Amino acid sequence: MSTNPKVKPINDIRSYIAALEAQGVMHRVKAEVDWKFELAHVSKVNEEQKGPALLYENVKGHTIPVFTSAFTTPERIAICLEQDPSLTMCQLSRKWMELTTKQMIKPTFVKNPPVMENIIPEEAVDLENFPAPWFYPDDGGRFFGTSGYLVTQDPDTGWTNLGTYRSQILGKNILGSQIISGKHGDFHMKKYQERGEKMPVAYVVGGDPILFLASSTLVSAQTDEYDVGGALRGRPIEVFKSDLTGLTLPANAEIIVEGWMDPEELMEEGPFGEYTGYYSGNKMKDYPKPVIRVKRIIHRTKPIFWSTTVGKPINDTHMVQSINRTATLWHDLETMKVPGIQSVYFPAAATGRFWVIASVKQMYPGHSNHVADAINGSTTGHYGVKGIIIVDHDIAADDMDRVWWALATRFDPKRSVQVINRGRSTPLDPGLPIEARDVVSRIIMDATTPYEWKNKPNEIFMDRAVLQKVSDRWNEYGFSGVSPVAEMIPRLTRPEVKKK
Template identity: 80%
Template structure:
């Protein structure tokens, strides 16, 4: 780990920002920036350069700061998870998988939650009291929730769901909510609709980052994201029960807009520049959305507004989806008892969703094909994934140089490609016609040398002893700094030699 890097305990957005500050991972923009377009455009240019997280201290017309670009590097995701910032995305996802396969940790109720320091009710409710950004020129307006989630609850079981559904400002006390059909929030809403009742709901902005990460994760129905966040933290999430909605809400949130959704009240919302890099929610073309009518706004003293630019890769949303979908897919494969899995990766460049790479140590003929089919049969992989690439165990799933090499040298289109005609799609997939986005085809690209081949190609390897000599003399050759050999010696030398060296 870098000597300057500190792993600090985090329990809210403020402690995360402090941890970023301590590690030189945040830049404070002190000049005035307009919430309409400019703030997003500055953030997006910064993200394209893999720049730091940003804190806008002077937003036009407001005295509330706006925080963006929270997760656009693996280092910042690691800090948010209280993990070693030197870990790669695939390694971080493995940590996530390992933590969440242990016992889940229930939240704990607390008295005097910080988010209740201020309450806005009645005629004073106005969601535009907060510096809600307007992101892109063709967006339908300002979006309150991009880095946040909607809290809903099953009226029969009490199961609480945190769902990352965007929320457009449609009025002083009205938020549109993109609750996609089939999502857990939609399941809850259908139950209230059948009962003829309003659904309690709360839009949360600014929280412990692990709650935002958990809220955007594909978890099984009936599982509370508070429990997932608790297992990732290793301690309970502090919560409280609202006397207005009866919902269990995060105690340390910055802003909460709570109220009720009438399942039968729908309004046009959007368009919105989505994580696919294309707009969705075109009025008159897409279905209208349910709306949250706000009955109370809670916020901390001197609140911080948290937003993400969404849009084309790579930004917070793609990094989050890459991290948590990789983790949940790895978890799925572990639970399915698929043997030989070495590493898993859902790249942020693929919007953190549409493509998967899996490294497998083959043990029998057809093993790599088994892995590819298991991915698209899993809880994570069945929804929206369009392609799976399997590679042999000598290649890390997130090593793109070697993945492309495997596709070039271990792949035969006729033998190695499988096309599956029908699978569950996402309505946000711009690769499908807008009127037919329920079903997608899929492809599995098996970039593994077939296990059953008796005469396998003779791969090039370096001599381990000579590589060690090169490492020892690295500075003698005129190169500065530490030798890079240690990090690549096992990849460049014959596997059985490396295995013997490790055993010795």
């Protein structure tokens, strides 16, 4: 349920764009823009400057507009989540964690889904009729799927999975898909392979943007992302059952590509400028990918195409990874019942996945190690993380200036560092040799003052009463606006010891 009175409920890209417009963070590009490089270059430069979301209304050779930069600022993620736009990434992640730790909400099946308004039959399918961008000069072609997701179903249990796996156009009716080994789409594909059957699939563009956030989140196996989207919205997501593939699909999507994936049919795909800021470096012929043979495309009337620029930080990809990994790690630590967790944060600048910071209120010797060990063993933290930083409770995990201060003052490399030699890695990590990316090492940097120290360093604090006076007299000093002091008092003054 929305906590922001300015924003109407969001259930598709159109209502999300309207909400962004109401908040003044949406820009329509009227000039003609080329889908080859120019569109991505404009978006990237705009994102570097923390500019607004963009809707390209005049894409060369196309009538369909392209929406980019949906989530490049915390404000826009907050708007999508129907939360207060002033919340930080940490605060938004906490809300996410709280909502998804409560109760999942099943989707509602509707008749006459808007996405069925137009049906392009197999013989008329041409993926290049959609304004899929070509992002960077060394990319292998046009990528249809960046801000979208693949829908698959477990043939044994009926579990529906939504997974964001990028998709390149490989032919008029052929869409590639980079489903990295161990992802849920890969689980499903292997089951079809064992049965000797083709897998029904659908690639979705648009619809409620909460589903894109959910589909790029490490949700546990056998959990439908529609239920997660419902939990985040506080109401059911509207879906329908496809009469072609039998898959459960989002009713308000803009465009859905439907077809079958033969686990035995692999093709060269890529290269693609990855979120790491590098190409994977794999020889495309040695690393072929499964493909969708398209049987039909359904779309809303006047559809909107949605894309993200990927590439170097910070863009939508890093923001999405930052919020969803922060939220799921927080969720993991809550469900593991690790005490004292104040906040958790995967910085977007570190691509939203390789480094994580956790803040803890220490209650026993070794507590900070307990937190680091739990992160290392968690569903989210075991995969791709290279660095874990632990700070004390007085520092928020996303307050980078103070995280640096803790590393400068509460940290001794010999005492505070541990290196774990082997952890699960991602094949996209450019910090590892291209031919050896299965396993990565991991560093734990404990920037807390040890709980057991009897003689702790004496920290500088300010006088509470005088700070209160400064706050009260703020405007008398000639400063305008509301005094910022109240929010600072807990950090700048000695913690109050409650008298019994």
